[in-house]
Amino acid sequence: MSKKELPQDPGPRPHFTFLRQWMESIEDLPDQNKGRMLIGLVRYALDRQEPTFDERIDRVLWRQIKAALDYGWMKYNAGKVGGAPRGNRNAQK
Numbered sequence: 001m002s003k004k005e006l007p008q009d010p011g012p013r014p015h016f017t018f019l020r021q022w023m024e025s026i027e028d029l030p031d032q033n034k035g036r037m038l039i040g041l042v043r044y045a046l047d048r049q050e051p052t053f054d055e056r057i058d059r060v061l062w063r064q065i066k067a068a069l070d071y072g073w074m075k076y077n078a079g080k081v082g083g084a085p086r087g088n089r090n091a092q093k
Contacts, residue, residue: 012046012047013045013046013047013073013076014046015046016045016046016069016072017072018045019068022041022065022068025061025064025065026038026041026061029057029058029061030057033055033057033058036051036053036058037053037058037061037062039051040053040062041065041069044066044069045069045072048073050066
């Protein structure tokens, strides 16, 4: 699996990081688009349910947000299968 490839079914996440720049960008959307973008973002961030958007402005913004969310998913999944065990003191000198 390449670095950018995500597992097919990683399961739900309990949390995710929401960036201030996303909120600032979403606030610039027309009022009728804000809710769809927020709900789509949260569903993808927690459950990997990818939203579809009809308007071009939504699709452009979504591509930017999705890239960051995919990176978050990659880090989340890497932490589930690797790393030192809790309490490991090998790095201490």
